[in-house]
Amino acid sequence: MAARRTADNPTRVGYGALLRTPGAWTFLAPAFAARLPYAMLSLGIVLLVLDTHGSYGTAGAVAAVAAVAQALIGPQTGRLADRYGQSAVLVPSIVVHAFSVGALIALALGHAPVWALFLAAAPAGASVPQIGAMVRARWVSRLSDSPATLNTAFAFESVTDEFTFVIGPVLATAIATGFNPSAGLIAEAALTVAGGLAFAAQRSTAPVRHPRAAGAARVSALSSPGVRLLAGSFLGVGTVFGAMQVSVTAFAENAGRAGMSGTVYGVFAGGSMLAGVLYGLIAWRHAPRQRMLGCYALLVLGCSTLWAMPNLTALAIAGLFCGLAIAPTLITGYTLVETLVADGAKTEAFTWLTGAIGLGLATGSTAAGLLIDRFGASGGFVVPMVGAGLGLVALLTMRGLLVPPSTPSRTVARGGALGGGQASVLTPVALD
Known part of the structure; x- marks a missing residue:
């Protein structure tokens, strides 16, 4: 019953407590x-x-x-x-x-x-x-x-x-x-x-280091199908970054206000930062897999309107809503990948996700540039919609891969500051 009570009433941890670690x-x-x-x-x-x-x-x-x-x-x-x-x-x-x-x-x-x-x-x-x-x-x-x-x-x-x-x-x-x-x-x-x-x-x-034992199989993060799926979805997020940078610049230049491109992209990035701050303050009741699907769906929805914006003001507003889904998607992805790999492969798993964003950024900016050359400034905004859309399709069809191989209980300290002070009451909490 204790585990159920804790799961039903998740603890909210603020940034102050985190930084006092x-x-x-x-x-x-x-x-x-x-x-x-x-x-x-x-x-x-x-x-x-x-x-x-x-x-x-x-x-x-x-x-x-x-x-x-x-x-x-x-x-x-x-x-x-x-x-x-x-x-x-x-x-x-x-x-x-x-x-x-x-x-x-x-x-x-x-x-x-x-x-x-x-x-x-x-x-x-x-x-x-x-x-x-x-x-x-x-x-x-x-x-x-x-x-x-x-x-x-x-x-x-x-x-x-x-x-x-x-x-x-x-x-x-x-x-x-x-x-x-x-x-x-x-x-x-x-x-x-x-x-x-x-x-x-x-x-x-x-x-701690996790050296490979003699005769033991090499632990690889990419051997996990869930990690591969998340890397593919992060590739889609990367195309959003890359295409937005190029497309916003082209749209602003086409409107005769090239100097506004940084402001519009800043609104997009600012929306992501704001959403990330708020996301970390919420005590989530839903499992990370459910949150990942929801956040990614909102990202696709936000990207689907960019190509139709008639002016820079409308584009900045649309970019803001698109950006609001970015950080929650990334946070949830990093939370999920940590549960999918063994301790000896966690840094590698994180780098696969980061690398996928970088590869998607390069792909998105290149594809957007080609479309802009052929169809005009708004053509580049098709790339984030398609890239994120493909990522969502993959997540929906293969979401079963995001279930951790095992879901052992974790012991979570309740009450008191992190890492110090008096002993806290310990309650087992099942992983999301």
Whole structure:
């Protein structure tokens, strides 16, 4: 009966309680600096290559190479982090990234051929530290006995991701235009080195390593059908990001108000941030699988109206409603994937989802650009509708894959602050 009472009356955990978790700020502060470059790299490459080679196509292609390399190699570094520890993977990744970005800057300034830029962009993207996934893995390690608090942590991380994707491009643009085109990438590399090394130094909060036992089968997050399904659905979310960036810019230019594109996209991102904050404050009664389907359906509904907007004001309002579904979808997806894999594959699982977003972003921006060239500014908005729609169809038809392989009870502390103080009353709570 105790378990039923707790499940029927879920505990709401606020952000204040979350941030009072012992040791949280020791990894959150450096993590913020280290994850800003994640949102600066692509735009920094575009600004530099556009200045040195004078072609939007070339700049976009070099940035796409970095994004695809990041999406494909990121999960492999996540797997290594699960096996050998985060610091052991971060330090060499940071070194490779710094040298690769330096090589890309030198080649671009030297007007090297495009193939040479590709050769530098690939390792630069592949070596981007997967800080967001590693922070989530640290939260899982510290809050595994409190699903409600973990849900709030994932909401906090989603809002942080949104914030960095608002601030990062603005920072990269301001530095590149205020100093010189290469300065944006220099700042990106400097933040990666400083923030990444500071984060790697916080070993006490890192999750335990899960080395592979002799003769044991390798634990892989992607071996879970549910993880593959979630990665596919996150690919659809990524197409929304990519297509929105290109399509909003084209729509604003077509309306003769190019300077408003940042404002309209900011409304979209702001809606997502607001929804993420509120989502993390709610004590949800429905299982994550049900919430995932509901949030994703709202995302498709929001995307389905974008192509029909007659002006920038209407587009900003439609973008706001579309954005309101983004963060809840991402939060729920990260919550679900944590239940689908063993402890030795959680960081890898998070990186597969993050990588899928990056791959979808590159795909969405490319497809939207092609449609805009052929059908006009509104044509690009078909991409988020189709991408998200396909993701929803996959989730609906294969939703049974999102059920955890087993649903053991978790013991959740009720009453008192996290991680300290007097002993709390412990009540077993069944997982959603």
